Amino acid sequence: MERIEYRNVIDKTDWKRGPWNDEPDKIQWQDAETGLACLIVRGPVGALCGYVGVPAGHPFHGLDYGSCPQSCGGDYCDHRPESSLDAHGGITFASGCSDLSRDRWEKWRSRKPELERDAKKYPSGDAAQSLKEWTGCFDNYEAWAERGHARFICHTPGPGEPDNTWWFGFDCAHAGDICPSMSRLGLRSMSGDYGEVYRDIDYVTAECQKLAKQLAARR
């Protein structure tokens, strides 16, 4: 899998300035040590999220992060991905690649009237932000899919590589982490004013490498 960096995808003009201004908003790469696919994607609050993908045949492939791969019957057993994998703040995501099909787009664009209603009520809310960001994508599937590739949890596999990767992810929007887009709302908490730390690309890359090593050990 080829390394791809997506830059200047997210509009950060009304965020406080910081390291995020010079960082990509998404990266895909193949971990050198384990060969596993990795992703970093900037999430909804501007904080980075890290993901490591396992191929079909891995014992955790297709498994929710709270489910036991052995169906041992024990509640909250130690076999579950969330209790046996360690990454920043814990594992908070397990899924296949985001669906970028035309069907998915049709469903997505059918929500436009709802978004418009909400945006009228809350002009600086999430719906208004979405409408602004995705302008031009409601009537153009290709534009949506292109933006989706730069924003969603999915990868572009190399020629001949399988695309049914199953992702385990963590986010860096926990207590003590800077969530850069929160500064837009004038919120002082989560913006670094109380000693929160921004988990940057280098940090999240290292966490992905650690997670890849743990997943590779379970093959």
Ligand SMILES: [Zn+2]
């Ligand atoms: Zn179990």
